[in-house]
Amino acid sequence: MGQLFSFLYKYRxxxxxxxxxxxxxxxxxxxxxxxxAAYFSVASGFVGNINERTNxxxxxxxxxxxxxxxxxxxxxxxxxxxxxxETPLDSLKTFDIDxxxxxxxxxxxxxxxxxxxxxxxxxxxxxxxxxxxxxxxTGMGVISQKGVVGKIRTVSKNxxxxxxxxNSRNQVSAKLKNSNRTAxxxxxxxxxxxxxxxxxxxxxxxxxxxxxxVVTSSFNAVYPKDIMIGTVASVKPDPNQRDLExxxxxxxxxxxxxxxxxxxxxxxxxxxSVSLNNPVDFNE
Amino acid sequence: xSRNLIILTVTAILLMxxxxxxxxxxxxxxxxxxxxxxxxxxxxxxxxxxxxxxxxGLIAGLIVDLFYNTLGIHAFACVLITxxxxxxxxxxxxxxxxxxxxxxxxxxYGLGWFVIYALPLIFIxxxxxxxxxxxxxQLVGISILKSAVTALISLVFMIAIQYxxxxxxxx
Numbered sequence: 387m388g389q390l391f392s393f394l395y396k397y398r399x400x401x402x403x404x405x406x407x408x409x410x411x412x413x414x415x416x417x418x419x420x421x422x423a424a425y426f427s428v429a430s431g432f433v434g435n436i437n438e439r440t441n442x443x444x445x446x447x448x449x450x451x452x453x454x455x456x457x458x459x460x461x462x463x464x465x466x467x468x469x470x471x472e473t474p475l476d477s478l479k480t481f482d483i484d485x486x487x488x489x490x491x492x493x494x495x496x497x498x499x500x501x502x503x504x505x506x507x508x509x510x511x512x513x514x515x516x517x518x519x520x521x522x523x524t525g526m527g528v529i530s531q532k533g534v535v536g537k538i539r540t541v542s543k544n545x546x547x548x549x550x551x552x553n554s555r556n557q558v559s560a561k562l563k564n565s566n567r568t569a570x571x572x573x574x575x576x577x578x579x580x581x582x583x584x585x586x587x588x589x590x591x592x593x594x595x596x597x598x599x600v601v602t603s604s605f606n607a608v609y610p611k612d613i614m615i616g617t618v619a620s621v622k623p624d625p626n627q628r629d630l631e632x633x634x635x636x637x638x639x640x641x642x643x644x645x646x647x648x649x650x651x652x653x654x655x656x657x658x659s660v661s662l663n664n665p666v667d668f669n670e
Numbered sequence: 671x672s673r674n675l676i677i678l679t680v681t682a683i684l685l686m687x688x689x690x691x692x693x694x695x696x697x698x699x700x701x702x703x704x705x706x707x708x709x710x711x712x713x714x715x716x717x718x719x720x721x722x723x724x725x726x727g728l729i730a731g732l733i734v735d736l737f738y739n740t741l742g743i744h745a746f747a748c749v750l751i752t753x754x755x756x757x758x759x760x761x762x763x764x765x766x767x768x769x770x771x772x773x774x775x776x777x778x779y780g781l782g783w784f785v786i787y788a789l790p791l792i793f794i795x796x797x798x799x800x801x802x803x804x805x806x807x808q809l810v811g812i813s814i815l816k817s818a819v820t821a822l823i824s825l826v827f828m829i830a831i832q833y834x835x836x837x838x839x840x841x
Contacts (some may be wrong), residue, residue: 398720398721399720399721399753400753402720402721402724403720403724403749403750403753406724406725406728406749407746407749407750409728410728410731410742410743410746410749411742412742413732413741413742414741414742414743414746416742417741417742418740418742418743420805421743421802421805423805424805425805
């Protein structure tokens with residue numbers, strides 16, 4: 387201990403210098419926007435780089451799981467393909483044909499890999515390895531083959547970070563597949579259970595059964611409609627409340643999430659501009 | 671010593687006022703600035719000690735920063751040169767050594783000594799300021815150019831002012 391003090395005393399000029407310079411750097415980062423941006427871009431690039439490196443290694447351990455997931459998705463797509471070839475044979479059904487080919491492409495998917503993901507906090511975020519260079523913009527929805535994952539919040543050149551569905555500030559417009567009743571999915575940050583979210587605003591008159599499927603509604607420009615969110619796990623009528631207390635077990639296992647798709651809605655700007663041009667307080 | 675204290679205080683106050691009110695708007699070709707206020711940091715005697723010199727540098731830098739809207743940048747550079755200054759002074763000793771009561775200025779140690787003493791310190795100060803201002807490594811070339819021009823201009827101002835106002839200070 388005495389040696390430590392004598393060491394500190396011997397180099398006291400240098401330590402004073404270091405303290406004052408650290409103070410100056412703190413003042414600079416606190417007060418200058420441009421320098422702060424430069425500092426954080428360097429820091430986040432560095433952190434993203436490290437995260438990706440560690441992820442490259444841990445990827446190998448989850449290959450088996452990823453393989454089986456992909457095989458499952460393949461199987462699902464193949465069934466869809468089979469159903470599709472059957473429809474023209476059914477002469478009783480009528481179906482629309484898109485003559486305008488540009489209309490047919492409404493959404494574009496960008497595959498990405500999760501490089502950082504948290505599930506134990508009350509406000510969870512994830513980070514993917516695609517950024518503005520790959521056409522990612524803020525506000526795009528993110529899904530995995532099993533269902534809704536979240537929404538992109540900030541974008542850098544090669545990385546983007548998004549707000550996870552497991553974030554109590556992220557509400558997703560949802561509907562019950564059976565009854566087409568629209569509602570809102572919100573994760574309960576206090577519960578901290580990454581497998582269960584709450585379905586809000588379903589009134590007591592509705593007949594909700596355990597096991598009902600919850601999917602995204604078409605009331606938003608972020609996700610396409612009918613993307614899986616989860617299944618109803620429990621329904622509790624609360625006599626003091628107008629709404630039912632419904633818990634939904636999420637279809638996505640956020641703990642093992644590895645590969646996701648970012649959804650680009652080609653008509654998002656148009657959709658949003660319509661609602662922007664229709665203000666809430668409109669005086670005739 | 672008290673005479674030196676008066677010289678230093680008056681120099682410091684006048685230089686700071688001159689710097690933040692007038693020299694702030696003095697830019698040559700967009701690359702040459704004038705950091706004249708460093709002169710009183712350079713005038714601090716060697717006996718003042720590390721810590722007090724650095725704290726004086728920090729305060730001076732922060733005052734200039736307030737007027738330049740670059741809070742912390744000048745302070746950083748000032749603390750850096752006040753830290754380096756004693757080492758540089760020891761290395762760059764005049765032939766007869768330092769007198770206890772003589773401030774390090776031209777009238778006491780001569781023009782040649784002062785140029786060698788001041789130029790690298792001003793250059794390091796300017797380089798630090800411009801590098802932090804550019805906030806990255808893309809503008810290194812222009813930063814070095816700016817600091818070289820700035821160092822020369824500041825040095826010319828310092829020498830001129832010393833010949834104009836300090837000539838009678840010699841006993």
